[in-house]
Amino acid sequence: MSKEYDVVIGLEIHAQLSTQSKCFSSASTDFNSGHNENVSLVCAGFPGTLPVLNQQAVDLAIKAALALNCEIQTVSVFARKQYFYPDMPKGYQLTQYEFPIARNGFVEFFLNGEPHRVPLERAHMEEDAGKSTHHGEYTLINLNRAGVPLLEIVSQPALTSAVEAAAYARAVRQALRYAEVCDGNLEEGSLRCDCNVSIKPKGQQELGTKVELKNINSFRFIEKAIDYEIQRQVQCLKSGEEIIQETRLYDSVKNKTFSMRKKEEANDYRYFPDPDLMPLILNNEDILKISRQLPEGPIARRTRFTKHYQLNDQDAELLVSERELADYFENLVNITQDPKLSCSWLTVEFLRLFNESGQKWHELKLTSQNFADLILKIKMGELSGKMAKEVFETMWVTGQTPQAVIQEKGMVQIKDVSQIEAWIDGIIKENPKMVLDYQSGKEKLFGFFVGQVMKLSGGQASPEIVNQTLKKRLKK
Amino acid sequence: MNLFKQTATELVSALKTKQTSAVELCSSYLKKIADLNPELNAFISFNSEAVLKRAQTLDDQKEKKGKLHGLPIAVKDNFCVTGTQTTAGSKMLEHFISPYTATCIEKLEREGAIVIGKTNMDEFAMGSSNENSFFGPCKNPWNLKYVPGGSSGGSAAAVAAGLSPVAIGSDTGGSIRQPASYCGVVGIKPTYGSISRYGLIAFASSLDQAGPIARNVSDAALILDVMIDRDEKDSTSVDRKQPSLAQLKKAAKGSLKIGLPKEYFSQHLEKTTQNKIKELLENLQKDGFQTVELNLSLTEMAIPVYYIVASSEASSNLSRFDGVRYGFRNKDQSGLSDLSDFYKKTRSVGFGDEVKRRILLGTYSLSSGYYDEYYIQAARVRRLMANEFTSAFKKCDVILTPTAIGAAFPLGDQAHDPIKMYFNDIYTVTANLCGLPAISLPLGLDDNKLPIGVQLMAPLFAEKAMLEMALAIEDCVQFKGLTQ
Numbered sequence: 001m002s003k004e005y006d007v008v009i010g011l012e013i014h015a016q017l018s019t020q021s022k023c024f025s026s027a028s029t030d031f032n033s034g035h036n037e038n039v040s041l042v043c044a045g046f047p048g049t050l051p052v053l054n055q056q057a058v059d060l061a062i063k064a065a066l067a068l069n070c071e072i073q074t075v076s077v078f079a080r081k082q083y084f085y086p087d088m089p090k091g092y093q094l095t096q097y098e099f100p101i102a103r104n105g106f107v108e109f110f111l112n113g114e115p116h117r118v119p120l121e122r123a124h125m126e127e128d129a130g131k132s133t134h135h136g137e138y139t140l141i142n143l144n145r146a147g148v149p150l151l152e153i154v155s156q157p158a159l160t161s162a163v164e165a166a167a168y169a170r171a172v173r174q175a176l177r178y179a180e181v182c183d184g185n186l187e188e189g190s191l192r193c194d195c196n197v198s199i200k201p202k203g204q205q206e207l208g209t210k211v212e213l214k215n216i217n218s219f220r221f222i223e224k225a226i227d228y229e230i231q232r233q234v235q236c237l238k239s240g241e242e243i244i245q246e247t248r249l250y251d252s253v254k255n256k257t258f259s260m261r262k263k264e265e266a267n268d269y270r271y272f273p274d275p276d277l278m279p280l281i282l283n284n285e286d287i288l289k290i291s292r293q294l295p296e297g298p299i300a301r302r303t304r305f306t307k308h309y310q311l312n313d314q315d316a317e318l319l320v321s322e323r324e325l326a327d328y329f330e331n332l333v334n335i336t337q338d339p340k341l342s343c344s345w346l347t348v349e350f351l352r353l354f355n356e357s358g359q360k361w362h363e364l365k366l367t368s369q370n371f372a373d374l375i376l377k378i379k380m381g382e383l384s385g386k387m388a389k390e391v392f393e394t395m396w397v398t399g400q401t402p403q404a405v406i407q408e409k410g411m412v413q414i415k416d417v418s419q420i421e422a423w424i425d426g427i428i429k430e431n432p433k434m435v436l437d438y439q440s441g442k443e444k445l446f447g448f449f450v451g452q453v454m455k456l457s458g459g460q461a462s463p464e465i466v467n468q469t470l471k472k473r474l475k476k
Numbered sequence: 477m478n479l480f481k482q483t484a485t486e487l488v489s490a491l492k493t494k495q496t497s498a499v500e501l502c503s504s505y506l507k508k509i510a511d512l513n514p515e516l517n518a519f520i521s522f523n524s525e526a527v528l529k530r531a532q533t534l535d536d537q538k539e540k541k542g543k544l545h546g547l548p549i550a551v552k553d554n555f556c557v558t559g560t561q562t563t564a565g566s567k568m569l570e571h572f573i574s575p576y577t578a579t580c581i582e583k584l585e586r587e588g589a590i591v592i593g594k595t596n597m598d599e600f601a602m603g604s605s606n607e608n609s610f611f612g613p614c615k616n617p618w619n620l621k622y623v624p625g626g627s628s629g630g631s632a633a634a635v636a637a638g639l640s641p642v643a644i645g646s647d648t649g650g651s652i653r654q655p656a657s658y659c660g661v662v663g664i665k666p667t668y669g670s671i672s673r674y675g676l677i678a679f680a681s682s683l684d685q686a687g688p689i690a691r692n693v694s695d696a697a698l699i700l701d702v703m704i705d706r707d708e709k710d711s712t713s714v715d716r717k718q719p720s721l722a723q724l725k726k727a728a729k730g731s732l733k734i735g736l737p738k739e740y741f742s743q744h745l746e747k748t749t750q751n752k753i754k755e756l757l758e759n760l761q762k763d764g765f766q767t768v769e770l771n772l773s774l775t776e777m778a779i780p781v782y783y784i785v786a787s788s789e790a791s792s793n794l795s796r797f798d799g800v801r802y803g804f805r806n807k808d809q810s811g812l813s814d815l816s817d818f819y820k821k822t823r824s825v826g827f828g829d830e831v832k833r834r835i836l837l838g839t840y841s842l843s844s845g846y847y848d849e850y851y852i853q854a855a856r857v858r859r860l861m862a863n864e865f866t867s868a869f870k871k872c873d874v875i876l877t878p879t880a881i882g883a884a885f886p887l888g889d890q891a892h893d894p895i896k897m898y899f900n901d902i903y904t905v906t907a908n909l910c911g912l913p914a915i916s917l918p919l920g921l922d923d924n925k926l927p928i929g930v931q932l933m934a935p936l937f938a939e940k941a942m943l944e945m946a947l948a949i950e951d952c953v954q955f956k957g958l959t960q
Contacts, residue, residue, distance in 0.1 A: 047796070048574075052711050084795065084816070086800045275682035
């Protein structure tokens with residue numbers, strides 16, 4: 001970025017915990033509900049109402065923090081962060097301040113094949129605010145989000161580039177999705193990211209003035225916004241200007257950051273422990289119980305994929321990038337017993353269509369069973385590459401079995417025994433050494449002969465007859 | 477049968493044996509309210525039609541199982557009750573109709589009680605005279621020129637004047653006990669966490685407790701027993717699993733040891749009150765009750781600590797009254813420059829002076845740079861005070877003190893001196909700060925024929941012993957209330 005300056009970046013990621021109901025009330029958290037449908041008297045801050053902590057939110061927060069390698073605190077305290085805003089009904093936000101539920105921790109990921117480890121400062125629980133939409137003369141308030149449970153994950157200011165920051169954010173999302181504590185959906189706002197960026201002359205110990213970037217809703221924009229901000233700060237220092245401690249908003253259309261408020265305009269939040277809630281006391285047994293439920297994380301899975309399935313680093317990393325993809329891969333391998341072929345079909349053809357179609361995992365028509373059957377047919381040489389691709393594309397759309405597609409497409413099998421015998425005889429004649437090798441015990445070569453027949457038949461020869469005939473003809 | 481002379485306990489049994497009906501009882505009380513309330517101003521609202529309808533429904537029920545079946549109860553106007561105007565004595569909630577009922581009121585209703593009306597109070601329960609009500613001050617039924625005390629002034633006055641057999645109040649620093657004392661009735665603040673706060677409009681969350689106001693100890697205990705319960709909607713409520721408080725026996729002679737903290741009998745205390753307590757103690761000693769002098773050296777810190785803690789919490793609890801979703805919103809939107817102007821316009825007009833004073837005090841105490849010096853320091857002293865009480869209760873079973881420094885004062889007398897007003901709570905705030913149960917019961921009349929009260933405090937959850945001692949004192953004092 002700059003040879004004269006060190007860049008220091010810290011991220012605050014707000015992850016929505018996937019609970020059924022809100023953090024302190026029984027109102028639903030369903031994203032698809034109509035405006036203000038998920039609002040109880042507690043969410044709307046009615047006089048006399050009181051918060052009651054949702055145990056599921058606590059369990060998910062613990063699980064998330066464990067997935068981020070944090071130390072769970074046996075005592076944590078909800079405080080009131082006080083300021084007035086129309087979409088914050090109580091006039092304060094409940095958030096863990098002095099005593100968060102988790103401290104320390106780290107997130108690991110690979111960037112360009114290099115392992116990175118980013119230390120975390122803390123993770124704390126808090127409730128979300130509602131949403132205001134401004135319409136010129138008036139403002140509308142939707143309280144559906146008000147009181148939704150969040151986990152705020154605060155990294156140490158240990159990131160040194162925009163690329164690394166974005167990779168870190170992706171890794172956090174990945175870890176949370178693996179642990180099934182957050183769906184990580186950036187468009188629906190279930191994952192949000194604030195970036196603290198500062199620069200200092202190379203080698204200087206003391207940190208520079210930090211600027212907080214808000215309103216960034218994609219990983220790509222994290223990178224762009226930070227890059228812009230670093231440039232801006234470098235320009236500032238070079239032209240002798242002072243960097244002001246402030247909060248800036250990122251405008252993705254203009255690819256610029258804009259000042260939202262200066263530090264001196266910031267509220268005094270007057271934090272104090274909420275007297276309506278008791279301190280959250282956790283016992284080690286419960287924490288242990290949750291840690292036992294924690295599924296394998298992405299890093300461990302990546303290692304297992306390279307060792308157990310002998311995949312290369314790039315393939316393994318790509319496969320574990322989404323938990324569903326990794327699961328799908330393992331389902332395939334369980335049936336095909338061929339990690340390499342499965343990986344290649346999955347990462348090339350499958351991902352191509354997956355990304356093109358923009359489908360969600362739960363919308364997929366192609367089952368792993370049908371996909372595996374297709375891969376087996378390919379492996380057995382029953383289909384040519386070209387035919388297999390055609391069959392695959394149809395299966396993607398219709399969800400049919402490969403057999404059904406083959407029949408429908410009139411990819412009629414050639415069952416004419418004399419024709420098949422003729423092909424086989426030709427192949428035997430052209431490959432005398434292979435035949436000898438086979439006959440002397442190299443039975444693996446059988447697949448080679450099948451493949452050759454299939455090639456000649458354009459993949460249409462009946463595999464059954466090919467197998468039978470080959471066995472007969474290859475006998476001494 | 478003169479219904480107004482009957483205690484709540486007697487009325488409940490008369491209702492059960494059909495000597496009277498809920499309709500008869502309620503209409504008698506409603507008539508009396510209609511007659512006296514214009515002058516007394518004990519009620520902010522009552523809906524005769526709804527009350528009689530509910531009374532009829534209860535009368536129509538064949539089985540009268542409820543412990544309070546058909547009994548009218550007056551409820552302080554900071555408890556939410558479905559369909560009632562619930563104002564907390566404030567312009568801010570002048571037209572607020574509650575969509576739900578507070579848990580503790582629901583429990584009373586489930587036992588067949590009838591909410592007969594909502595009683596007057598200092599705005600958001602902040603005050604010791606009821607003069608801070610947006611709906612005008614309630615008067616003391618013993619002398620209409622005097623205050624009834626506060627903040628549950630309406631509830632205490634209603635019971636004293638016979639406008640309701642019992643009433644519910646809330647007590648943050650003495651708001652049940654002090655008006656009970658000024659009006660010559662019994663008021664109980666139970667152990668913090670005993671009664672659900674869900675539906676009680678919060679003043680200071682760590683101090684607020686609901687409780688009954690009644691003509692005698694047994695009536696108060698009857699109501700208290702129904703109200704106490706763990707509520708999953710209130711995270712600070714506790715599961716007490718205690719013996720029933722409905723079946724109490726007067727403390728046997730000499731069975732309990734009474735602690736007398738000398739800091740509560742200091743120069744502040746008025747002569748008559750001092751003498752009356754002395755007289756009571758002599759009688760109790762004659763009955764074999766031992767007394768022991770105690771030192772509660774942190775007592776002088778109680779008022780400053782209380783006003784920091786209570787105001788800090790209040791400043792936060794009252795933030796929700798912003799004119800956005802419900803309640804008062806200043807219609808004058810002209811010249812609104814920005815959002816903060818909107819809040820200022822609504823909150824400046826919607827809140828009264830005392831409320832604003834405490835919001836400012838609390839906001840200051842929680843501000844960065846002052847938080848450690850004020851709020852944290854107050855919280856520390858509060859903990860030390862609780863420790864001091866724990867040690868004191870090793871030497872005695874109950875602590876006896878005056879409820880207030882004297883009897884009620886004339887209307888308008890202290891209204892312009894907030895600090896002097898704050899010292900009305902000097903003997904009562906400690907029970908709230910330490911979470912202890914406390915009761916005020918009548919001790920007699922002073923020279924102006926105004927009631928004086930005596931307070932008992934007990935260890936956490938020791939309501940039973942406290943109430944049994946109160947029964948013994950009640951028997952000893954033989955106080956005659958206005959309705960007798």
